[in-house]
Amino acid sequence: MAGVFVAVLVLIARLVIVQGLMGANYEKIATIERVGKVRSQAPRGQIKGSDGTVLARNLESHSLELLPAKVKTDRVAAIVGRLRELLDMTDSEVQQLRAELVRDADPRKRQPLVVRRDLVSTHCPYDSSQLELTSEVEYRFCPVCGRNFEPIPARKACPFDQRKLQSVPGGDGMRCSSCEREFSSADLCPYDHHALHHGHHNLKCPLCQRTFNDEVAVLRANLHLLPEARLQSEIQREYPFRYLASHLLGYVGYVTDADRAPLLPWLPPRYALTDRVGRTGLERAFDQALRGIDGEQVVVRRSGTDESAKGMDDLIAGLQPRPIVAGLTLRLTLDLELQRVAKVAMKDVFSGAAVVIDARSGEVLALYSKPSFDPNTMSGKRAPHGKTGSDTAAYAPLLDKAIHAFPPASTFKIVAAIAALEENIVNPATTFHCPGYYDFGGRRFHCHSKRGHGDVNLREAIRSSCDVYFYHLGELLGLDRLESWARKLGYGELTGIEIHEAQGRLPTREWYAQHVKGGYYPGFALSTAVGQKDVTATPLQVARVYSALGRDGILPNVTLVQGFEGPDGKLLPRLPRPEGRDLPVKASTLRFIRNALLAVVNDEGGTAYSSQPTNVVLAGKTGTAQAAQRPRPDMIERLKADPLALGRLTTWMQNDHAWFVGYAPAEDPEITVAVFVEHGGSGGHNAAPIAVKIVESWFARHPHAKAMDAPAGKGRRKAANSEELDETPIADPESVPTVPPEDDPANRPAGEPREAPGGAADEVLP
Amino acid sequence: MSDLARMRQPSTLIGLFCVLGLCAIAIENLHFADSMLGTTYHRSQTIWIVVGLIGAGVTARLDMQFVRRVSPFVYAVLVVLLFAVLFFGREINYSKRWLELGPANIQPSEFMKMSIALMLADWFDKKRSQTPWKLRQLLIPALLIGMPVALINREPDLGTSVCVALIALGVLLYDGVQRRTLVMALCVALIGVGLAWKFDIIRDYQKGRAETWWHAMQDDDKTPDTGQGGANRDNWQAEKALWAVGSGRVAGRGDDEARVSVLRHVPFVHTDFALACFAERWGLIGCIFLFGLYLGLVWWALHIADRAQERFDALLAIGVAGLVFWQFFINAGMVIGLLPVVGLTLPLLSYGGSSALTVLIGAGFLLNIALRRKAR
């Protein structure tokens, strides 16, 4: 019995402690309704151009969601009616919403229903500029209960539906029982007697002058009438320059189950459900660094008053919030101005790419691919609204053509030239006769000049791009030697750029045996020597190879990134990049090639003689790849409704690919430009002028000491060029008028990256 | 009318007062919980208590010889039922404890508590010996105890199986050792273990606190429970119950305030944590009164055991005392944060027909012994 007594005394002693001594504490703690950790997403790092201009940033976007599980059937009409009023919804939207709500869903499926995305609040939905408040309409709202108040009308009838107003119990406010609007003439909330705030929710965009309703503010003020709805804010990725650099920036997308799957089965999922990951371009290449590390916040929600947080500190301290580690900001080497110039220079072409790299360091200064796309639509910032029958897909807007492999055409001739010189097959004085064709293995290979070039030496062959001369070299070298020299020069390998690039293809006899029906045929070597048939290279690769030719045979490693910015905006030291490698080519050979490339642009008879920049000496090589094709059947099907677009497409596809690659200044190259125009016509006429505009723009901004010191007697200046130069800087990416696919609001990227066209031609033009 | 005269003995009156008082408090407390949650547990509990009181009256008039003859059969039936529970039982909160028999859910493990007391009392009475029991001699009682304990543990119902074992142990040791020493030693050991465990938990709890609260938040969101909440969940429940108990302070808080707080914090407010609800409403004073009632009941049982002229009666009374005391002590210790959370109800106060019936029949046996005592 005594034992029992002792035991009960122990219990009571404990009760005295709990209820008597610590009771007040517990009472306080008991106001906690819930405590938890909430994952807070780290802001994704920005991407900036070389001058610090922000190319990718984060914007808060708001959306209104309904929780279908909470919506009772008898409330559907009221909810829909109110939303229609607040959000200015169209009839079809209303109908859709109603159907969505009435449909009986699996009650366990608690997926919220998104009513409206991208509510207007702080930024213009059209151009993302910061909106300004205008004071046209004033309203008053209670900061405590969130109600909005209209002034009480004289007749005490609701001005909206003429119902008689009823007074609010315990206050001097009025209320309309039918539309549930609140009225008050006093500046105190009739419900909780807090001072009302004055505000205005009319917003104006300083750029486009559109006015908007502050939808978020309106919804926030009325949300107490819609307990089933909630406002969700989300950080969205925003690309302010839209089409300008979309390919290299890439875009982000929501994670898929495949993304989330852990690397090893027992590990936790790699991403949270609502995470977004970089899908293409730099967003993908630097995803880990950009995303940062998500933090964990401690959330304590208390009922009753917030009078004291004391006594709970120890409880909360135990929860250990994890700080957010913001994503790193990426600074690019990209020169935004030059990128714009490249874009403008290509305004008359349907499809193609322009690459500018620093010839010494391999830093990418511009990398533009056309047609472009708006990464905002891909990231969910703006809803894509495409129109059917669009021919956009035919021009492969998603494909980054600057790093996609195409037949390099005559720009590849330097491989045969270098190989032949290095292997002592020819010397600079060796001549071949060009009658306009070359018969080999029972078939006739044409020169682009029907009349023929007559007796040409190697320099003249490069200058006038005589195909017959290179057929001879191809025959003498053979396919495999061509391939090995191309590889030595930097073809067929990755350039080192951080984004996902094509490697290009350098076929060998073995490759033909494996991949082509009928196997190798000696004529293939001839086609390969002039950059046709199955050999492919990316514009970036070609630019890199030509940088090496222009700069004493040092093949640079291409990079797009200067480094990461620290919190103070200064560049963090980056990991050392691999050095460029030396080409195994004799200096005399390089000198010869450089001389020949200079002649292409600056000597009469050169294929790019008509394209000389006014402010610098350019050297380079044109290329024209025969690539006539017919539209694919699915394209024809797609464009049935739009015969005009189909006609345009068909004509376009008949054209050859145009190339130009060159460096300037010719004697000490700073930049290398590669321009590829898909089905653009001829390299000299359609690609070289684009390169010239880009080069001129660059040297207008970066005057070169020797720029005007052009070699005497070689140049012929064109006055027209200097006029064009003035037009080039364009401030707003939107204001650039361009041919169809680009900047069309309906520009909707679609379709898969295409296979490189071409390769079907046996016969070769320049 | 000598029965009535014996009823008027102070000890019997105290015992009856305690039993009836607990019944009344139980119904009131359940009624409050029901009014919060919109449930109707107090109605069925009232029916059970009425049935239990009638059962107690009947038990009080039963011939003990008859009871002793019947008890092995009852025990055998209960063992069979415990087996049946494992296969056909109704699963509530990941534990199979209930058998659906007609309109009522029967919890055989509750009746087993009484039955084991009867069986052991019977067995020890028959095999009486003057010397303390040797291990070899305890083979049969060990079997008698072990089987139901193992079965109940399989349900799983750790609390009840521990309780059955403790009841049996009480009876067993009472017969072997001087009971004073025994009860003292047991209490001290138990409290010691409990405290050590508690301190261990405190440390563990500090470490696992974040996780616990995290789980709790998930609970609040009514996410489907995967059943692997484990110790963290229990800690969390105990913590919340403690908030409610502590909030009661000395004098208790008004029903309206308690309504909010209890609803928010106390899990299983009808069953395991009924005491938390009571403690918040009535405070320290109410709790002391309630504990007094339990103490009175246990005292009555021990008093009867003391005075019993028959060995069987004494052992049976000890069994009933253990039944009430252990369940009360473990449950109360768990609610006020002295003992780890094991799923165990408070006798009478928690909702549960089988449990109430068992306790009241136990009281009936006590009454039976008390009324018979002077007659011999």
Ligand SMILES: [Zn+2]
């Ligand atoms: Zn208010």
Ligand SMILES: [Zn+2]
């Ligand atoms: Zn109205």
Ligand SMILES: [Zn+2]
């Ligand atoms: Zn605007």
Ligand SMILES: [Zn+2]
């Ligand atoms: Zn020729």
